[in-house]
Amino acid sequence: MVNFFPYKPRKGQEEIMNAIRKAIEKKQNLVFEAPAGTGKTACALAPSLEFALQNDFAILYLTRTNSQQQQAIKELRRMADINAVGIQGKANMCLLIENIPSLRGSNEEITRLCSARKKKSIEYLRGKKHINRCIFYENFVLKRDEIKFNGVISAEEMMEYGRRHKICAYELNKLYMKKARVIIAPYIYLFDEFLREKFITWFPYPFEKTILIIDEAHNLPDFAREVNSISLSYNTVKNAMKEADEYNVRDEDIHYILELLMKIFEEIEEELERKGSEDMFIEKRIEEEMEENGIAEKDAETIAEKMISYGEIIADLKESQNILPRSFLRSIGNFIQRWYSFDDRWVKIAEKGRLEGYCLDASIATSILKEFYCSIHMSGTLEPLDEYKKSIGIEAITMKFPSPFPKENKKVVYVKGVTTKYYMDDEMLDKIGNEVAKICNGIDRNILVFFPSYNILDRFLERNFEIKRKKYVERKNEKQEKLMKKIEEFRKEGGVFLSVIGGRLSEGMDFPSEQAELVSIVGIPYPPPSAKLLALQKYYDDKMGAGKGWKYVVEARATRRMAQAIGRLIRSENDKGMAIILDARANRFRRYIEMEECKDALEEARKFFK
Numbered sequence: 001m002v003n004f005f006p007y008k009p010r011k012g013q014e015e016i017m018n019a020i021r022k023a024i025e026k027k028q029n030l031v032f033e034a035p036a037g038t039g040k041t042a043c044a045l046a047p048s049l050e051f052a053l054q055n056d057f058a059i060l061y062l063t064r065t066n067s068q069q070q071q072a073i074k075e076l077r078r079m080a081d082i083n084a085v086g087i088q089g090k091a092n093m094c095l096l097i098e099n100i101p102s103l104r105g106s107n108e109e110i111t112r113l114c115s116a117r118k119k120k121s122i123e124y125l126r127g128k129k130h131i132n133r134c135i136f137y138e139n140f141v142l143k144r145d146e147i148k149f150n151g152v153i154s155a156e157e158m159m160e161y162g163r164r165h166k167i168c169a170y171e172l173n174k175l176y177m178k179k180a181r182v183i184i185a186p187y188i189y190l191f192d193e194f195l196r197e198k199f200i201t202w203f204p205y206p207f208e209k210t211i212l213i214i215d216e217a218h219n220l221p222d223f224a225r226e227v228n229s230i231s232l233s234y235n236t237v238k239n240a241m242k243e244a245d246e247y248n249v250r251d252e253d254i255h256y257i258l259e260l261l262m263k264i265f266e267e268i269e270e271e272l273e274r275k276g277s278e279d280m281f282i283e284k285r286i287e288e289e290m291e292e293n294g295i296a297e298k299d300a301e302t303i304a305e306k307m308i309s310y311g312e313i314i315a316d317l318k319e320s321q322n323i324l325p326r327s328f329l330r331s332i333g334n335f336i337q338r339w340y341s342f343d344d345r346w347v348k349i350a351e352k353g354r355l356e357g358y359c360l361d362a363s364i365a366t367s368i369l370k371e372f373y374c375s376i377h378m379s380g381t382l383e384p385l386d387e388y389k390k391s392i393g394i395e396a397i398t399m400k401f402p403s404p405f406p407k408e409n410k411k412v413v414y415v416k417g418v419t420t421k422y423y424m425d426d427e428m429l430d431k432i433g434n435e436v437a438k439i440c441n442g443i444d445r446n447i448l449v450f451f452p453s454y455n456i457l458d459r460f461l462e463r464n465f466e467i468k469r470k471k472y473v474e475r476k477n478e479k480q481e482k483l484m485k486k487i488e489e490f491r492k493e494g495g496v497f498l499s500v501i502g503g504r505l506s507e508g509m510d511f512p513s514e515q516a517e518l519v520s521i522v523g524i525p526y527p528p529p530s531a532k533l534l535a536l537q538k539y540y541d542d543k544m545g546a547g548k549g550w551k552y553v554v555e556a557r558a559t560r561r562m563a564q565a566i567g568r569l570i571r572s573e574n575d576k577g578m579a580i581i582l583d584a585r586a587n588r589f590r591r592y593i594e595m596e597e598c599k600d601a602l603e604e605a606r607k608f609f610k
Contacts, residue, residue, distance in 0.1 A: 003046075004049045006075065006078035012403075013038065013043055013404070017046060020047045020376055021047035023397055024376075027373060027374050028374055028397055029369070029374055029394050029395065029396035030375075030377065030396060030398075031378075031385055031389050031398045031399075032377070032382070032399040033378075033380065033381065033383055035401075035404075036380040037405065037570060037572050038401065040215075040378045041215065042079075044215075045213070046079060048211045048213060049080060052181060057205065057373065058204060059183070059210065060203075060212050061183070061213045062185055062186070062187050062189075062213065062215065064215070066186060068216060069154065069155065070154065073086055073152055073154045076152045076182060081151070083150060083179050083180045083181055084180055084182035085152075085154075085158070085173060085184070086154040086158075087184070088155040088173075090170055091104060093155065093162075094114070094168075095136045095159075095162055095163065095166075095168060096136055100322075102323075102324065103324050104324070105324045107192075107194070109315075109325055112315060113324065116319045117132065117134035118137050120133045120134075121137045122141070124138065125141060134168070135166060136162065136166060136167060139168070143167060144175060149176050152182075153176065155169075179204065185199075188227065196368065207371040210372055210373055211373055211374060211375075211376070212374070212375040216379055217377040217388070218382050220377070222362075224359075224362035224392065225358070227359075228364050229356060229357060230335055230356070231354055231355065231356040232356075234265045235353070236331055239328040240307075240328035240329050240331075241255075241262070242328075243327065243328050247317070253306065257300070258332070260289070260290065260295070264286060264289055265355075272350070278351065278352070280349070280531055281347065281349060281350075281531050282348050282349065282355070284348075285348075285350075286348070287300075287340070297340055307329045307330065307332055308330050311331070314330070315327045345361040345364065345539075346358060347531070347532070347535040347539075349531045362391050363391070369392065381559075381564050383556075383560070384556055384592065391552065403570070405570055405573045405575070409575065410570050410576070410578070411578045411579070411604070412566060412578070412595040412596075413578070413581070413597070413601060414584070414587065414598070415599075415601050416584040417431075417584065418431055418435065418582050418583060419584050419585060429463065433460055434465065435582060436467075436520060436522065437465040439518070439605065440467045441469065445517040446491075446497075446511070446514060446515060447495075447497070447520065448568060449497070449522065450499055450500060450505075450519065450520070450525075451500050451501070452526075454475075456522065456523070457498060457500055469495045470494065472486045472487075472495060472497040473497075474497070474500065474503055483504065487505070497516075501561050505568075506564055507561075507564045509568065511568050511569070512575055516568055516569060516577070517569065518569075518605060519566055520580045521583075524562075524581075524585050524589075525557075527553075533553060536549065555589075562581070562589065563592070565579070566579045576609075578605055
């Protein structure tokens with residue numbers, strides 16, 4: 001039994017903790033999957049904390065989102081009398097931005113703004129007059145020696161303290177990190193190179209004396225690719241031209257390259273419309289068009305440096321005028337430098353109004369994992385485990401733990417004779433729509449229905465299938481506040497909630513007990529075809545062998561999305577739930593998700609809930 005586990009262990013929890021303890025003692029990475037509700041957070045923290053305290057180690061606990069930090073904070077408070085802190089990004093914790101929302105920008109812009117304000121505040125405290133200072137930082141400098149924190153403190157509590165005392169919460173966080181044993185942070189602090197350099201200066205232990213825990217690890221490969229990808233929009237180029245005019249930038253090379261970029265964007269848009277495509281590969285097209293117009297690679301890099309220099313001056317001017325220090329010229333200069341530096345681990349893609357250099361290799365960002373004493377990667381949906389560890393480039397033990405809850409409490413079935421394969425014609429949509437309506441009207445339980453895309457959900461709504469119950473719909477780009485109100489109403493009053501797989505409802509929300517008891521998944525949630533997806537498939541085929549691209553890029557994503565949606569149902573030993581997959585192709589996922597074929601889904605559901 002692990003000393004710090006704060007509960008009486010349920011079935012399977014000691015097995016998970018023992019596996020984690022063994023991996024830590026042997027200095028091995030562990031990748032494991034355990035169903036939702038098994039208490040992964042407490043199971044990972046307890047043996048890690050025991051080892052850390054015995055050997056003077058630290059724990060770095062990473063989450064994908066800020067809201068996921070709360071569970072780790074809650075468990076740590078029950079475990080031991082230790083110092084631990086949750087941290088968030090500067091944009092979330094800056095009280096100056098909270099008071100002046102117009103100063104909100106990118107990480108780089110906010111860091112620049114903060115640095116300038118801190119410098120002026122320090123000079124002000126030494127007697128030099130300045131405007132556009134930061135009162136919150138000044139109060140931190142004046143009162144830092146009086147501030148005493150102990151125990152487990154969340155980022156939200158640090159923010160509340162900062163608001164009450166008008167002290168910079170971000171600086172308070174950094175100060176408390178120095179004495180913390182456990183730090184809970186978003187992924188970006190470790191995997192973004194720019195932020196990691198700063199983070200290392202605050203972190204109290206070397207990474208080789210740190211146990212790393214990665215929560216909701218199924219998100220990590222895509223996050224790691226995105227963090228090393230770049231993009232440039234048509235609007236950024238347009239705004240850069242305005243900026244150059246407004247700030248009297250007379251450099252002809254800069255104006256010429258901006259005009260050329262505008263022309264390239266317009267040509268690409270015409271080509272996409274002609275082909276009827278959403279995106280396309282552009283390989284060396286930008287470089288070739290530049291060269292044809294007299295700008296060789298060396299010239300482009302020289303012009304990019306000039307754009308960055310002008311951008312720095314413009315950003316300084318804006319900051320002095322109490323404006324966010326944003327420069328579109330600087331952004332384009334940085335983009336051009338990166339664009340010319342890419343090798344075959346990136347692919348260059350054009351969409352309408354946007355160019356992207358997309359990173360195919362997640363292991364570029366995750367190579368930092370090798371510097372830790374060991375790492376624990378956990379999720380309720382990591383299958384296929386082999387794909388995960390190869391994607392992020394680590395050697396690891398892999399384990400899959402069964403559900404600790406009664407097997408009879410969950411049932412997953414799939415229906416033959418229906419499919420969303422290719423583009424659903426109206427006949428197949430009617431067949432599926434009638435089946436969805438029949439299930440929703442025939443079972444008096446709270447039901448979640450997940451469609452493969454907003455497009456198919458909209459087509460379903462347009463055909464007005466008769467659902468005779470209170471109906472809720474998650475709309476595309478719906479504001480979080482509005483969606484949360486619908487969810488709360490659904491939890492209290494019940495009915496049917498229509499959403500999309502991979503959306504906020506299918507991955508970010510829990511519906512314990514009777515809040516949701518049946519999930520209907522319309523079709524297999526394969527990712528939609530795109531240039532990015534094709535490039536990833538080819539990359540995996542080349543790197544890991546023919547056929548691996550489909551398995552790792554397409555099949556793995558569909559598996560995780562279905563498992564995430566099904567996981568909304570069972571969160572404790574008392575929960576009971578059923579999932580119905582309306583697609584015959586579900587048969588091929590039986591090696592990952594336990595399911596059986598059924599002829600009449602409504603009849604099966606009635607039997608299950610009887």
